[in-house]
Amino acid sequence: MRMSEPVIEVEDLHVHAGASHILRGIGLTVRPGEAVALLGANGSGKSTLVKTLIGVITPSGGTVRLLGASLADDHVPWERVGYVPQRVGAGTGVPSTAAEVVASGLLSGRRWWLPRGWRTRVREALEEVGLADRAESAMHVLSGGQQQRVLIARALVRDPDLLVLDEPVAGVDRPSQEAFAASVRRLVERGVTVLVVLHELGELAGIVTRAVVLRHGRVVHDGAPPHPRADHDAAGHRHVHPHDDSRPTPALTQNPVTGSPEEVAP
Numbered sequence: 700m701r702m703s704e705p706v707i708e709v710e711d712l713h714v715h716a717g718a719s720h721i722l723r724g725i726g727l728t729v730r731p732g733e734a735v736a737l738l739g740a741n742g743s744g745k746s747t748l749v750k751t752l753i754g755v756i757t758p759s760g761g762t763v764r765l766l767g768a769s770l771a772d773d774h775v776p777w778e779r780v781g782y783v784p785q786r787v788g789a790g791t792g793v794p795s796t797a798a799e800v801v802a803s804g805l806l807s808g809r810r811w812w813l814p815r816g817w818r819t820r821v822r823e824a825l826e827e828v829g830l831a832d833r834a835e836s837a838m839h840v841l842s843g844g845q846q847q848r849v850l851i852a853r854a855l856v857r858d859p860d861l862l863v864l865d866e867p868v869a870g871v872d873r874p875s876q877e878a879f880a881a882s883v884r885r886l887v888e889r890g891v892t893v894l895v896v897l898h899e900l901g902e903l904a905g906i907v908t909r910a911v912v913l914r915h916g917r918v919v920h921d922g923a924p925p926h927p928r929a930d931h932d933a934a935g936h937r938h939v940h941p942h943d944d945s946r947p948t949p950a951l952t953q954n955p956v957t958g959s960p961e962e963v964a965p
């Protein structure tokens with residue numbers, strides 16, 4: 700991949716699920732070193748887009764290229780991609796320690812043994828998310844936020860060029876949110892490209908360089924992230940904004956309370 704080549708290149712992407720047309724012609728180009736927030740109301744298609752990017756969902760139309768390689772041709776260098784799924788509930792899955800979960804990030808479809816020096820890499824990844832002292836803790840005794848940080852460490856241990864995260868801080872405790880934001884800042888400083896699904900910018904305001912907003916499976920805003928406001932997490936604030944399909948696509952403005960992009964009547 701040449702350095703100037705896009706890390707993510709999506710053209711006219713469509714996804715159907717049964718009769719539902721979920722993604723309706725998405726175009727998105729992300730260049731090396733960008734930190735992009737993918738925002739939008741519940742059900743706007745954010746998770747579907749990232750799952751399509753990482754090959755979990757097969758598109759019904761359009762093209763996806765990651766790190767210069769076509770997804771359809773199955774040539775994507777997955778060892779250079781880190782993915783953090785939407786949080787799963789505590790206590791699910793097989794019992795394993797934080798270090799074991801992180802080490803699993805070093806395995807890939809082609810390699811089912813751990814590389815030389817894996818212990819050091821696992822320790823560094825756990826240090827990166829502030830959990831070096833919990834390496835031998837079983838996952839189920841960790842808080843939800845700590846579990847999420849372990850999943851982030853599992854993606855980081857691959858030393859990825861592209862990191863894709865699906866709502867990594869939804870519902871997690873404040874220390875975990877702060878640790879996550881600090882990690883993302885360091886990654887961006889190192890030149891890692893980040894695409895992160897968020898409900899609001901929160902701790903990542905000032906770190907993400909660009910915001911892409913989806914609505915009903917389309918990109919309705921792609922540009923500068925909204926400015927953060929100190930009171931974005933004030934009690935009583937509604938973090939999601941229901942939409943009515945019958946309305947025309949509205950303009951976006953900055954929510955005066957949250958600093959999040961929000962729609963206004965045209």
Ligand SMILES: Nc1ncnc2c1ncn2[C@@H]1O[C@H](COP(=O)(O)OP(=O)(O)OP(=O)(O)O)[C@@H](O)[C@H]1O
Nearest residue numbers: 716717719721739740741742743744745746747748
């Ligand atoms: N397998 C499926 N079959 C049918 N509809 C689906 C399927 N997966 C997702 N959808 C629908 O597609 C739409 C987009 O879902 P998606 O999870 O991508 O949205 P989202 O923006 O990530 O939402 P949230 O913020 O709630 O996670 C929703 O209306 C959802 O119900």
